[in-house]
Amino acid sequence: MEPSFYDQVFELVRLIPKGRVSSYGAIAKSLGAGGSARMVGYAMSNAGSAELPVPAHRVVNSAGLLTGKFHFNPPELMQELLEQEGVTVKDDKIQNFKKHFWNPLEEL
DNA sequence: GGATTGACGTGTC
DNA sequence: AGACACGCCAATC
Numbered sequence: 809m810e811p812s813f814y815d816q817v818f819e820l821v822r823l824i825p826k827g828r829v830s831s832y833g834a835i836a837k838s839l840g841a842g843g844s845a846r847m848v849g850y851a852m853s854n855a856g857s858a859e860l861p862v863p864a865h866r867v868v869n870s871a872g873l874l875t876g877k878f879h880f881n882p883p884e885l886m887q888e889l890l891e892q893e894g895v896t897v898k899d900d901k902i903q904n905f906k907k908h909f910w911n912p913l914e915e916l
Numbered sequence: 917g918g919a920t921t922g923a924c925g926t927g928t929c
Numbered sequence: 930a931g932a933c934a935c936g937c938c939a940a941t942c
Contacts, residue, residue, distance in 0.1 A: 813939060832924050836937095844938045849923035851939090869924060876923030 813841070817851040818858050820912055824866045827894045828910035829902060831870045838912035852876060865889040872905030 816839050824830050832845040832852075841847055848867070855862040856879075865886040869875045877886040877900060887897045896903040 836924085841938075843925070843936075845924040846922055846937070847924090847939055850921080852923050854940090855923090864923075867923075870926090874923090879923055 813839070813847055814851040814854050814858075817848050818855065818860070818862050820916075821852070821855075821862050821864065821867055822860065823912070823916065824863060824910050825915075827908065829866045829868055829872075829890070829895060829905070829908045830910045830912060831868060831872075833870050834909075834911055834913065835867065838916065849876065853879060863889075866893075866910075868902060868905070872902040874900045874902070 817835060820835050820838060832848040836842065836845040836848045852864045852867060855864045864876065865880070874886050874897065877883045880886045887900070890897050890902065895908050902908060
């Protein structure tokens with residue numbers, strides 16, 4: 809099976825350093841998908857089906873909200889993982905999001 | 917192979 | 930400030 813959009817998303821997400829987070833839009837842009845940030849999120853839904861583990865908890869929306877936390881098992885796991893990596897999360901949203909933000913376009 | 921579906925983003929009202 | 934609407938585009942049914 810040839811590398812699909814999903815695989816590209818998975819690989820990029822795996823490149824996110826520990827303690828850092830990124831947004832769907834930034835990832836999509838980095839893949840050349842432009843404004844198709846939905847594809848990134850949709851791909852992440854398949855993250856559970858990925859062969860290699862994907863740190864989906866490091867990917868949030870542009871507002872820094874843990875929109876996909878309900879897709880975890882359990883849902884609160886996402887916040888737990890982030891806090892374990894030094895990211896403060898309150899009310900399902902990342903504090904200092906801008907500070908923890910990892911831009912694949914610049915860092916990569 | 918057309919219709920449906922999103923873990924989004926940005927702009928309006 | 931909060932709620933609503935539309936656009937984008939690939940994968941799945």
